[in-house]
Amino acid sequence: QRVQPSQEAPPGHYDPTRIHRPRVRVPRPNFLTAVTRDGRWIQFANTTDRLCVSLMEALDLLHLYGEERFAKLPAVFTEEDAEALWERVLEQVRQRTLDEWRAVFDQRRDLAWEEVRLPWESHQHRQVRHNGHFVVVPGLQGQETLQPGPLFTLDGVRALQLHRAPLLGEHTDELVSLPERPPSVERGGGEASDGPPLAGVTILDFSSWIAGPLAVSILATLGARVIKIEPVGGDLSRFSTAGLLAFPMTQGKESLAVDLTRPEGQEIVHRLVRRADILLHNYRADVPRKLGIDYETCRRLNPELIYVNASAYGDSGPDAGKPAFHATIAALAGNQARQAGAGHPPRDIDRLGLEDLKREAWRLIKAAEGNADPIASLGTAAAVLVALHLRDRHRRGYYIVTTMVASNIYANSDEAIVFPGRPPGQQVDEQVLGLGPLYRLYRAAQGWVFLACVQPSEWEAFCSLVGREDLAGRWQEAWGEGAAHLAGELEALFLGRTAREWEEAAIRADVPLVAVEERDPGRFFMEDPRMLSLGYSVDVVSPVHGKYRRHGAYWRFSRDRLTFGPWEPLGGHTVPILRELGYSDQQISDLVQRRVVEAWEGGRA
Template identity: 30%
Template sequence: MVRPLEDVRILDLTSGPAGGIATMILADFGAEVLMIERPGIDPMMALPASRMWRRGKRSLPLDLSTTAGLATLDDLCAGADVLICNWRYAALERKRLDYASLHARHPHLILCHISGYGSQGPRADYPGYEHLVAASTGRMRLFSGLADRSGPGFSALQVGVHACAQSAATGILAALLEQGADGEGRLVETSMLQGMLPHELAGMIGAQFPEIFGDLIPAVPPAVIEPPIPSLFYHPAQTSDGRWVQFGNLLPHLFDNFLLVTELIDVLADPDYDQGQMMLPQEKQEAFRERMLLRIQERTAEEWMAACVADGGVVATAHQTTQQAIADPDIVANGHVIDRQDGGKQLGPVARLTRTPGDPGDEAAPDDCWADLWRNTPRSAPGRSNDGQLPLAGIRVLEIATIIAAPLAASYLADMGAEVIKVEPIGGDPFRGLLRGLGSAKVNAGKRSLSIDLKSETGRQIVLALIKDADVLIHNFRPGVPERLGIGYAQVEQINPDIVYMQANGYGPDGPGAQRPSTHPIPGAAMGGVLFQMGERVPEALLEIDDLRLWTRRLMHANEVNPDPNTSLVITTSTLLGLVARQRTGQGQQILVDMFGANAYANSDDFLTFPGKPNRAMPDAELLGLSATYRLYHCTGDEWVFLAMTNEKEYRLFVDVLTGAGMQAPALEVLQAGGQTATDVLETLFAGNDSAFWENLLASAGVGCVRANAITPREFWLTDPQSIALGLTAETEHPLWGTYLRHGRQVLFDGGGQRLGPPPVAGQHNAEVLLEQGFDEEQIASLIADGVLWSEAY
């Protein structure tokens, strides 16, 4: 079996899940990953998922505090292709392991540096815990109102870890692709902070155009955020057996199917019903909502799901825990779980590469030969430089996809230098019609747009001509649809056998859900993210209508937009796997990714079983956090901080800092014991000062404590010094709205990159693309007249 990363050598100096998952992905596809294990006990090894992210790797004990240890590491660097590390950059510089020093000694070596807050800026040396970063960026403000208290809510799902891991793998793969057989190494950087950026979809852009979006995005964010009332088409509901079902019928035809199945179709006859927006006037809307919720309470979850599945066109799923999701029929059928030697189960490979599949290895083992081999076979000096180009320069991507997940992935490829042409239907991607195009502006940045009738023979031939010259095709059709359009893999392979054909959909092609539609709330509910956010505490007794309304608001708010970006990141990684496989094997191939599998990866901390596995740590009933030393605390002035300490070293530092400031510190034994006693002591302590005081005192000294409700996400990305220092926004020009700051890159190469591109309006580049294909202006005008081409500008 061909493995696309065979003979790629990776030195892994990371600790924890972000680096661990990144290198697990690479090891699953053949890379030799040698983990450097320093003396002492790594507290991250206590995490249940550590046995999964260490699979297929080997470990080498090495004391990097000694001259001999550093010399051994340097010898290994000479024979390695990649060094990945999550040390703070100042520590790398002290050990001469920073990029400038490494590149001078080993110009072939790719250095991937991952961090909490980035390698520069005022927070660069803060501890890099996921939830500290979430609090700093305002993410925890988004979860207020989910418990019976005021203030921010603990953001349970580790979206930053997921994004950081995928981005690190993506960046390494992109650097390997650009390097080829004789290129020089380069610096690849990503961070937990950048991992929060995919989940900012509209507010940051809308806030910059108050004259256009002021009614959607208030100029002054509300001090208290209450869970909004769900849209009728995106609604959780309780069934007669007390379970909860999530509906996600985003488009009118899908909602019509829902109305048929639930026997509520008579609403279409109401002259006040807006079928395009799926809305009624406010008074009628709430009356219909009550009717709809009570209707769902008439049957069990199993009965409703059977009816939805039988219809085939209703977007719905029952809520599950992550442990229940491991046995989900679609997860199992599509290879997203694998059996292990200990009788347990783990996540399968991140994607299905049909010609060069992943093959996860056994549990990590001590190294018995790699280190010697690498030291004795150093890599050759590079024969060429990268000239500062982005690594995907020269790669052409054709995207035939809609809404968020696949389009956002294509935008990430554009950010790394690829040329991306978005093929849209007549009238444009339906996502353009939602939120007046705000979300569409985010997910389509950096592309050109061709709006064409793919169902016409002329349109199909134009698209096939583009496919013939493409390196990558990305689509998100359900199985069977591409074949009917003439762009199925077997058809495309005939004209372009080298193409990397990325097929991304909801459930995957092989399970019972293969032909069913899906939208972002479905994997959020089905893979356990929603119940995790709620601490797996949801009402089971049947609720009366007022409580039913409250809990539907809470569950929908807990099911935030993260499943789509979670999937985008996996599509990006998997596309790069395909490109590297093509470069190393000479083969194009079909690659299969789905939202269920991608969001299983986002739940990687609990997406495994083994004998004796402890239960997932759950947020407490007030959604403050996971323990006395890892949670939100209330301060003076109705402000909040998030405290993150997980080991004795951090407890001792906390005590020392407080004592040094002349304050009464909790006893070390109290912090070690945790529980209510520690909580009470810490609540009293933090109530004595405001959040700025605590962050300035503690975080600057290396203790994990940051303000948690000082800023909204959009304010953070636009104005915070840390965001500015890392260049996490970039100025661009929207063709209709004017100049604004768009989101920055998920991965930085050599510290920065060229200018980031704007989003197109639908069909903006019709003429440009067709002129490149050999059409003249008269032919293009004829295609417009015949309805084959369309643009917002016509």
């Protein structure tokens, strides 16, 4: 989409005309939402040429490529072209039912799509059932209860001990009668750590796009040495969003560009596998075997290797080979529907014209940006840390499978639960302001605030702050039929001060209320003094781009330091890594000339 170029402004100064993301009124052609004839909403995510061709063919719209404006789909030249395509897709999809489209889509391996579900509906998905992402446990009253199961598998075994939720105070007597014993690990004191927590750990990162590479980037901040193995010519991230995606995906890593379709390239990687602690990829189906990095091959080379398949759907089952992106996983796991607002999306579409359908579809795609990729990254990083702990205890390697699906079901675990008599799930209101009058956004005289009174004592403190003690007795009303009336009173009340004035007063009174940050999220984290002081953004120096600011700490340790590396040029460490593996300069030159490897022209000794 067309965007006005950003203008420079002094560091720390916020200019609302400067934007990180394009402000557009229609979705991109690669992330379209549509509704079927029987009112079931579908999220598509066909963001590459191959996937888009598959979608157009499945929808009987392949002829659109004959029009000049659609010849380079999923890329288009104008918003008008994007809107025209969107309208064609909306009209086409609602010609058939969901089951009819499923029969068509299931015939195509290269098609990314999912039905939009609520969190408590995700257990019905066939791949979720196959993976065992939900398990049955006894409920509090003994009834069968479905809840999220294992986050990952270890050597094909679902890594989870099943326990029901305890009754209130059920174990009090048992716990208070336990004898005192010293902690198993010495706490406090001692010398400061010499380095980061994962110092000495080597990870080979073969993953692409976002979920896999970001998981490894998280581990890199903990001090792991990460070697990013890229194809000659570069990883996909180097071409997406004008190369900006490569920054978070390569930061803190060493780039080795190598052609794994050639025996000499596979030999280079096999030498690395023998030395590595962890190998991570997110390839589909039989790709690892073709590239010489399948599990059996790697296990023979290094029996203590932790081998991680950071998949979308899993390594077996009906949808194991299906492509996925953040929007489709958000649709499956409930992220999307949960943030769309009460009453959205509607199932009764007969009364909706095209413009109404577009408004609903646009609302849904924006709701999908409760982004499933970084959620999956955190799940994968957690699984790797567990496997490292087990490897160090048992001195053996493990085969781990994580899925984007499981991680995102866990992110919705408070609502991803099913049992007889389950009350309706809690949903944000139709305006997407919040869950009720005491937990929602309010417009102030200038800006917005968020009130979050989840305890009666907090509500009482707020009523005292605003001089409306008469409201304190309406706690129950706030969560019942009187909610709308109370919200209206609070809306008028909040217009009496600016957002910053409300926040300052709330801090003094210990009331859970904050002013809403209205800057672009990127600028907030990169420019706000509080974010800088907390280490959420840090300055690094790139050999190409010079000094720039990147995201910083996900966590802090009392005695361990974290590591933050810069953007890495393609093949930036090819030469030093090959030397480390025993290749002579003459051999390296030969490999470069024959395009078995690619080395950064800036060079590293």
